[in-house]
Amino acid sequence: MSLxxxxxxxxxxxxERTMKSVQRxxxxxxxIGLMVGxxxxxxxxxxxxxxxxxxxxxxxxxAQKKADSVNGEWRDTGxxxxxxxxxxxxxxxxxxxxxxxxxxxxGNLGYQQAVSQSELKIPSYFKAMYQ
Amino acid sequence: xxxxxxxxxxxxxxxxxxxxxxxxxxxxxxxxxxxxxQAGPEEDRMAFIKYYKSKFPNVPMEEYANGxxxxxxxxxxxxxxxxxxxxxxxxIDRGQVMWETPxxxxxxxxxxxxDGPVIAHHYPHxxxxxKMVMTLPLALNQCxxxxxxxxxxxxxxxINNILSYxxxxxxxxxxxxxxxxxxxxAVAAYEDGKKFYFTRxxxxxxxxxxxxxxxxxxxxxxxxxSPSVGHVTHWPTYRSKVDWSTVGTLHxxxxxxxxxxxxxxxxxxxxxxxxxxxxxxxxxxxxxLNGPGARK
Numbered sequence: 001m002s003l004x005x006x007x008x009x010x011x012x013x014x015x016e017r018t019m020k021s022v023q024r025x026x027x028x029x030x031x032i033g034l035m036v037g038x039x040x041x042x043x044x045x046x047x048x049x050x051x052x053x054x055x056x057x058x059x060x061x062x063a064q065k066k067a068d069s070v071n072g073e074w075r076d077t078g079x080x081x082x083x084x085x086x087x088x089x090x091x092x093x094x095x096x097x098x099x100x101x102x103x104x105x106x107g108n109l110g111y112q113q114a115v116s117q118s119e120l121k122i123p124s125y126f127k128a129m130y131q
Numbered sequence: 132x133x134x135x136x137x138x139x140x141x142x143x144x145x146x147x148x149x150x151x152x153x154x155x156x157x158x159x160x161x162x163x164x165x166x167x168x169q170a171g172p173e174e175d176r177m178a179f180i181k182y183y184k185s186k187f188p189n190v191p192m193e194e195y196a197n198g199x200x201x202x203x204x205x206x207x208x209x210x211x212x213x214x215x216x217x218x219x220x221x222x223i224d225r226g227q228v229m230w231e232t233p234x235x236x237x238x239x240x241x242x243x244x245x246d247g248p249v250i251a252h253h254y255p256h257x258x259x260x261x262k263m264v265m266t267l268p269l270a271l272n273q274c275x276x277x278x279x280x281x282x283x284x285x286x287x288x289x290i291n292n293i294l295s296y297x298x299x300x301x302x303x304x305x306x307x308x309x310x311x312x313x314x315x316x317a318v319a320a321y322e323d324g325k326k327f328y329f330t331r332x333x334x335x336x337x338x339x340x341x342x343x344x345x346x347x348x349x350x351x352x353x354x355x356x357s358p359s360v361g362h363v364t365h366w367p368t369y370r371s372k373v374d375w376s377t378v379g380t381l382h383x384x385x386x387x388x389x390x391x392x393x394x395x396x397x398x399x400x401x402x403x404x405x406x407x408x409x410x411x412x413x414x415x416x417x418x419x420l421n422g423p424g425a426r427k
Binding site: 068071072073074075076077078106113114117120121122123125126129130 | 170174178179181182322325326329330331332333334336338340344345389390393394395396397403
C-alpha cells in the first residue's frame with residue numbers, strides 16, 4: 001500500500017474535513033469537466049490551427065500566472081506550456097492545444113488549492129497536541 | 132393567570148437552554164481552534180515534541196538530530212558505516228581554504244565574521260535592520276557582495292564548501308532560534324513559515340506536515356520519513372542519491388521535497404524558504420548542531 005493510499009484512508013477518517021475538501025474538489029472537477037467537455041465539443045467544429053493554439057497557450061499562461069501569484073503553481077505547468085509552444089512551432093496544433101489545456105487546468109487547480117487555504121488551519125491529527 | 136403561560140415559559144427556557152448549550156459548544160470549538168492557530172513558537176515546538184514522543188516513545192530527545200536514523204535501525208547501520216569515512220570531508224577542507232583566502236580587495240570572510248567560523252548556531256535569526264530572516268548562506272553572500280565578489284549559488288556548488296567548514300567548526304553548539312515577540316514583523320515571518328509548513332501544495336496535495344508529521348516513520352519509496360524536530364541540525368548534507376552525490380544546502384532539500392509532491396519549488400533564499408527555515412529551525416531548539424551530515 002502506498003503512502004498515497006494510506007493518506008487517503010486517514011483522510012477519510014475525518015469525515016467532515018474530507019467532505020469539505022471533496023466538495024471543493026468536486027466543484028473544481030465540474031468546472032474543469034465542463035471546460036474540457038466544451039472544448040471537446042468545440043474541437044469538433046473548432047479549427048485546430050495556429051490561432052487556436054496560440055489562444056490556448058495565452059490562456060494557459062494566464063492561469064499559470066494566477067497560480068504563481070498565490071504561490072500555488074504546480075511543478076510541470078511551465079513544462080507543459082513550453083512543450084505546447086514547441087508543438088505549435090512545429091505545426092502540431094492538436095498537441096499544442098492539448099498541452100495548453102492541461103497547463104490551464106493545472107493553473108486553475110493550483111490557484112484554488114492555494115486560496116482555499118488562505119487561513120492557516122492546523123490539521124486535525126495535530127490539533128490535540130496543543131492541549 | 133393564563134394556564135398556558137407557564138407552559139410557554141417552560142418551553143421557552145428549554146429552547147433557550149438548548150441554544151445556550153449550542154452556543155457554549157461552538158464557543159469552546161472556536162477557542163480550541165483559536166488556541167492552535169495562534170499558538171506561539173514555544174507552544175508549537177512543545178506540540179511537535181509531544182506528537183513525536185507519543186509516536187516514538189523510546190527515542191531520546193538528542194537522537195532527533197540524526198533524522199530518520201533515529202527511528203530506522205536498518206538505515207542507521209548503513210549510515211554509521213558511511214560516517215566512518217565521511218563523504219563530506221573533502222568539502223570541509225575546501226571550505227577552510229575559502230575561509231582563509233582573501234577576496235580580490237584583500238579582505239575576507241574573517242573580516243565579516245570576526246568571531247571566527249563557529250557561527251552556525253547564530254542562524255537563522257531575525258535581522259531587525261533589514262526586517263527579514265537572516266540565514267547563514269545569505270549572510271555569506273552579503274559579505275561577498277559588500278567586498279565586490281559575485282554571490283554564490285544557493286543550492287549546489289562552492290557555497291556548500293564554506294558551509295561545510297562552518298558547520299564542522301560549529302559542531303556541538305546548540306540550536307537557539309529566537310523570535311522576538313515584541314517585533315510584529317519577526318512574528319509575521321515565523322507565522323508565514325509555519326503556514327508554509329502546513330499548506331498543501333502541488334498535484335499530490337501534500338503539505339510538509341503530511342509527510343513529516345502525519346506519516347513520519349512510514350516509508351516513501353526506499354526512505355523512512357523523518358520527524359521535523361532535528362531537520363536543521365546538519366546542513367549542508369551529503370546525499371549518496373545519484374543526482375546529488377555531493378553536499379547540498381537545506382534549501383536544495385526544500386526544493387526536492389516540493390518537487391516530489393509536484394509543486395513548483397520556491398526560490399532558494401527567497402522570503403518563503405527563509406521564513407520556512409525560521410519556523411523549522413525553532414522546532415530544533417535545544418538540539419546540538421552535528422553538520423555536515425550524510426544521508427541517503
